[in-house]
Amino acid sequence: MFTSTTPTTTTSSPDSPSAAGPAASSESSGSAGHTPLLAEESDVRADPGRYRVLTGDRPTGPLHLGHYLGTLHNRVRLQCLGVETYIVIADYQVITDRNRPGDVAANVHEIVLDYLAAGLDPSRTTIFAHSTVPALNQLLLPFLSLTSVAEMQRNPTVKEEALTAGISSVSGLLLTYPVHQAADILFCHGNLVPVGADQVPHIEQARLVARRFNERFADGHALFAEPQGLLSPAPVLLGVDGQKMSKSRGNGITLRATEDETARLIRQAVTDSERLITYEPERRPQVANLLLIAAMCTGATPEALAAEIADGGAAALKHVATDAVNEHLRPLRSRRAGLAAEPGLVQHVLRTGAERANEVARQTLDDVQDTLGMRY
Known part of the structure; x- marks a missing residue:
């Protein structure tokens, strides 16, 4: 899961920013109507209120030093700059590449503690789990109609996840992983996605979905902005075995370690x-x-x-x-x-985050269904 610029929507509520942001600018290459693939750090610093971040993690194990130095620290930085931030704990995506989910509930609990200890503030950052926001996951259906099987098969991250997991048969959930991530970004009209260079294809997939939805279903009206990536300045860290530090490899120094x-x-x-x-x-x-x-x-x-x-x-x-x-x-x-040691803290953070995410997701799904003529 990646950790995820001004969204353009059909509503003017606080949860649906107007089009007066990066989505209205043109590609640096000269392609009118499209934002550049990558955002400039200087632009984010100059006007953080124009951006909405979506990022997240799969709860497959404890967060480690690489997460903190590479992503958590950056999330806190963006939050403190004033960028509205959503963080999805992608529990449904745990089973993309494994037969058994493991102790997902315990992993989610520990990840939330890591988030809070690192400095994420639930009053400024919305923290929620995939499985608690049905409307977000329902967006996957119309979005899949906009993406070919060949395009999903070519996504390098799908191949890498399958190789890392040591599986020879790619499940439908893993194949559609990039489109599910597009739903993660677009459900809240996220327009800034902090990523490493290897995760840029996911941004391209989300931009493709947004562009095709607008062109095919919305008669060119920009219901969805094309999100931009924000490259992380942090380098890839190796684990104690000399390979990339990873939860699945168990080769990292966990944040909760003594x-x-x-x-x-x-x-x-x-x-x-x-x-x-x-x-x-x-x-x-x-x-x-x-x-x-x-x-x-x-x-x-x-x-x-x-x-x-x-x-x-x-x-x-x-x-x-x-x-x-x-x-x-x-x-x-x-x-x-x-x-x-605070009883009920994690449950409160997840519950309030889910309430906020559900409110936003339902509005987005309503807009999508209105556009498709599916509101009865």
């Missing part, structure tokens, strides 16, 4: 046999990864940390990385423990 558990995991991290520590991402990716993690946690540069460690070897590098991570996460972990 300091001792963090130290143990970092001691297990793959490095190399060279004693002199240098920051060379291409030649020494595992060593560079630990330096990068420590740098992101301390504010130093990877090069400066490498020079400081010098010929201390992997043991000294891991010691520096452990101290940096534990020091950086200590306040978050302390807040998380306090939040976990």
Whole structure:
């Protein structure tokens, strides 16, 4: 799931911003009527009220350091800038690539605690689960009519998810995953989607759905704006096994881990046999990864940390990385423990988020059904 610019709607309620935003601008390439695929950070900072973010996570396991440094921190930043933010916990999408869902309820509970501990504020950010917003999921049906099987099969993320899960037969839910994500974005007229470079095809799919809906069903009227991606400045972090840090691989340092558990995991991290520590991402990716993690946690540069460690070897590098991570996460972990002790907190956040998301989704579905002539 990705973590998801001014929406154009047929209503003028607070939940349906007007067309006076990025959707009304033209492509930088000169294609009139279309917003550029990627938004500029400077534009978001200049007028955050023009944007509505949709982003989220699949509750397949605990969030880890890579999530915090790569996405959670950015979500909090956008929230604090004043960007209206929706975060979907994509529980239905857990079963896109697995036969059993696992303990989804427990995973959802823990993810919400991570969100709150990281600084997401439920009074400013709408946090909800897929399964609690029926109107959002109902949008999948008309949206599927706008997308060919061949287009879904070509989506690189579908192929990657299937490969990662080790499945040879792609389910219908996994095949339609990108269209479901388009529904996630468009249900709230989201127009800004924070993504990594590998997730840009999902934005393209959502833009395609929005454009085709407007052209085929709305006689060219812009019921849906074409959302833009906002590339995350955070690099991809490797797990302790040297592969991309991932919930499904279980190779990350979870946010709820203790300091001792963090130290143990970092001691297990793959490095190399060279004693002199240098920051060379291409030649020494595992060593560079630990330096990068420590740098992101301390504010130093990877090069400066490498020079400081010098010929201390992997043991000294891991010691520096452990101290940096534990020091950086200590306040978050302390807040998380306090939040976990508040009875009913998570349920309240999800319930109020679902109420807000349902209100918006029902209005969008009403507009879609009006457009299709399906309101009886």
